[in-house]
Amino acid sequence: MSVTTSPVLEYTTDMLRNLAQADVARALAEDVGTGDLTAALVPASKIARARILAREAAIICGGPWAEAALRQAAPSAQWNWRVAEGQRCQPDQTVLELTGPARGLLTAERTVLNFLQLLSAVATRTADYVAAISEASGSHANVRGRIVDTRKTLPGLRLAQKYAVHCGGGWNHRIGLYDAVLIKENHIAAAGGVTEVLAQVRATPSIAGVAQFVEIEVETLAQLEEALQAGATMVLLDNMDLPTLREAVRLNAGRAILEVSGGVNMGTVREIAATGVDRISIGALTKDVKAIDFSMRFMDL
Template sequence: MNGLHPREVRRFVRNALREDIGRGDATSLALIPARARARAVMRARQALVVAGLPLAIEAFRQRSRSVRIRTRARDGESLQAGAVLLEVEGPARALLSAERVALNFVQRLSGIATLTARFVRAVAGTGARILDTRKTTPGWRKLEKYAVRCGGGHNHRFGLDDLVLIKDNHLQVLQDAEPNPVAAAVARARQRWPHLEVEVEADTLQQVQQALDAGADRILLDNFSLPDLREAVRRVAGRARLEASGGIRLDNVRAVAETGVDDISVGALTHSAPAVDIGLDFLQP
């Protein structure tokens, strides 16, 4: 599992702390003596898959280099309710001012990892991979796609520049192209970007055949019924990678995987994953 670059971690945390603290933590500055120290544990309050601990650690360290941190879990690990993720000790003001930022990162990213892991478990043994999409929070794409990997999923394209994905709107613009919009689109993509893979979104079995004839590397089967997914798998017979998408839920993803598709993309991994319940509990001195 590829991790986050330390420089990116520092940047994300620096911006989050600046946003949260502003001109200063008014409450802690008013109430907490400058020399006061504190201990706290970050604890899971539900079963979850961990993601985002490096960001939480960085949040505490950016507030004070004298904070001592003991890591009790790692990203990608499954934990039960009550498990401790981190133990921190240091200046009380530093811990209090970093608390919300640290929790925001870990709660949000662990929520994505936890939901992803549920989808991955649901298709176990079928050979199908669970993919994410570009339906991410603006500015958080690297973090959210990292969390998907923590949950055992795989990343689709990171942006518009690393894969040609010909979708229905592109084909609509090319509706008068010869011999058909799909063939014309694939040919233009190959000419302009010979080093990139080309994927075609198909709404019908006819478009699947057109994409296959045009030499597409991947074909995205958008909102296909189970019988049509099986027919697409039969027709393609391994000559292109098949991705099912649209209306994928935990209660139907197994059936989709069992049709024989290679990949299943799930936008909900990033746009609808609920944050998990994690708390930072301060301990008695």
């Protein structure tokens, strides 16, 4: 069975630019308010050269947001990326060079850095998990899992964070509640059981016509077997230990796409991948983010 990314987001230049423009407008409104009081101390005619440094190794992500902040706060600024989007930088490496009005650069500084530190952190963590899966495939022939994100994102920044997962080599899960069906334990309980809730999906054509996919969460092997018998094509294995995961893969026998959730970290992801599951979803990619350290420094003043 082929593993698909669902839903598919096309990160075109126009899509990213429009998304970044909206995100940055909110961020600047929050930060600048009625005006940058401190930047007003700098002569309006002052032109500055600056560089943004990464203080640690990272996958660079967030270029469209940095550029949007510069366009909005320092429209005449010019810039040159020294490390391209999605590429790895080294500690103390210059990733971006800037020239423009000092006031505008100072006003844009924190917003530029905030987006770079957040999105680069998500991309970097994702890349680490992807690399771990790749390493596991060298010693386990049945490794085929994909690292997948979740809806555990910062409010208002979901698409930005999902783009960062993509930038780090991960795959996107559903975007929200509107584009795919993920039946969890409370849905199952409210509907009366696994078989009943899957039957309800088939009886609701409006869902089937819109949903990118239908996935059901199970907590036991008995629930898995029931879901497969009821025609499930995508199953989320929730918080199962390794022996149970291996048995789930055996029982499934390729009938459905199997996704693992819960208990995934850098210490466990290789062994989970080695069970032969198709997807490994990790909320920590976007939820538990430790920002990458960036700084901006003026030059030649």
